[in-house]
Amino acid sequence: MSKEAILNGIRRGLKRGPLPADQQAMLAGRLASHPRHLQPQRAQLPRAEQVALFLRNVEKEFGTVERVAGPEAVPGAVADYLAAQNLAPKFVLAPNPELWAMPWNERPMLEFRSGRAEAGDLVSVQHGFVGVAETGTLMLPAAAHRPTTLNLLPDTEIVVLKASRVVAGYEDAFDRLRAENADALTGGFMPRNVMFVTGPSRSADIEQTLELGAHGPRRLHIVLIDDDPSALPAG
């Protein structure tokens, strides 16, 4: 019905019938090879500078960052950050094996549970998939171990990211997803939801003036694990 009406309308407008098989094959080929377009030079940098650019861009967009030497230092960094913000040491921890392997019990004051975020949760600790240096953007694909609500409901989101997971552009982030994520439902690589997050939530709807803390988190804090020797800051 309307499907045919719309497709016929398009063909009538373009003054042609359905595309011939060879043209369709060409377009299918373009989809399969999904060629990249121009990549901005700004993020095509040596590793150390690329990671530094990522962190600088996060801060430019009102996020905060802390670098730690290894995964064992993450619980301490999280506890200290919450204390510095005058926040209770209580959070929802993404059910991610890498995060749960960290020594959270060495900090006896921390109170946390595993799962998705619910209405009353004030702080989440999320697993970062990839960081995009170009604009200081986190890629957070939904997964059983990376619930989307952790990026949305709490006032404060803390994302743990490995320096080896910082890439230049969005296309590089999608390449990682294509390579690493197998989606059982579609046989492809896209999960239900892929969020790119650049800084904390904000609105400029009142007099075009920026205010932080609209509907998503008011604070976005990134704990970066320096697992990549080539990405360490010079000196």
Added chain:
Amino acid sequence: MQTVHSPDFKRNATRAMADAGLQKALGTAKGAFLQRRAVAVANLPEFEQLRNIGRDIKNHTLANLDFYLETFAANVERAGGKVHWCSTAEEARETVLEICRSVGAKTVTKGKSMISEELGINDHLEHHGITPVETDLGEYILQLRQETPSHIIAPAFHLNREDWEADFRRLHTHLPKDRVFNERADIVAEARSTLRDKFLAADVGITGANFLIAETGSSVIVTNEGNGDLTQTLPKVHIALASIEKMVPTLEDACNMLRLLARSATGQDFSVYTTFSTGVRRQEDLDGPEQYHVVLVDNGRTNMLGTEFQEMLRCIRCAACMNHCPVYGAVGGHAYGWVYPGPMGSVLTPSLVGIDKTGLLPNASTFCGKCESVCPVKIPLPKLMRHWREREFERHLTPPTQRTNLAIWAYFAKRPALYRLATRLGIGALHLLARGRGAFASLPLAGGWTKGRDLPAPQGQTFMAAYAKAQRNKRGA
């Protein structure tokens, strides 16, 4: 569809220019977007090349739109979603209502969507006993005020901070009357806490889509607040409304468009949340919607294909054209009388609702060309407005005096010697009449012009005469 008030453009514009509150809001807002865009563009040396690529991606997609739509639909269905093809606004409204009814929905949260405004989704749902709740901050206050957006990315462009405070005080009766709004952040915080419960209670979430991706069957939304994400994540049903020209082939194509969008729109390098939705929540997921519907809307777009207005279908709704438009800056968005204001609206509105009701819109332009120069996909907006003026003339919709004047002008324009003689006499006469004054405050037969501004007095010579003289001098030297 939303009622068309465009025939009242002149009256609306006059009223808008006399509205002190609106003029204050326009004055406050004007500089902000322009300056931020200029900085963002200057910081990305490749921007110009990205514009060309963006134009080419959209042209390629439109030339093969049937193929990409079918591929998209197949991929949505593979991911457990459903695509609803809707030729008309009525069909789209009915489809949305049916989906809401099928799950017994009482309240529906909404992300900001211009296609929803175009289709009139809210009125339709309300009429059938379902409560739609706008969750974008700007859309939220407009819903409270029962107004329509005056800008496609900043819907409350026409309001001042005092308006927000007054409306929140008037309508948020559950809060203490004597509370103080010290700063804008207090207004944002009140909206956040008021809307949080609505997000959690909603049965269905409706968003628009900035892009649809054929390769993966995804819909993409771009927001700063996070309201769109809450809308499409918390309820058990997510409906994405999208017109057919939102299509791009691949994720890589989308990446190029995204580099253009935020910079052109708000002057950000990237919006806070750019989210790709693909199908339903997976079996093992802890959150996400159980149903995913894409309502694909034509509502007049296919009629633009193959015409001189096809280029308008490249539009990615960034609003750079209206942000830079001197006419929009003077009268605001409501004066245009329909969903899409500014230069893009002056081209799109006649295409979607007919030039007979909207002829004033493509005429409300100085053709300064700023809109085209900032358009991320290089739509030749002045040229397209000129095409609408031609169509209007051909269909005898132009007012009689204007037609007569044009006919007189055309008579002379076709006879260059006569034209030169007439302009020389006219300009000479005006020069004498001015007697050394630089401008006329009033002039017979030009009352329409001089009522609002002075008419500059000619220097005594036509351009052709001055040019010929300069050429003679050059040869003589």
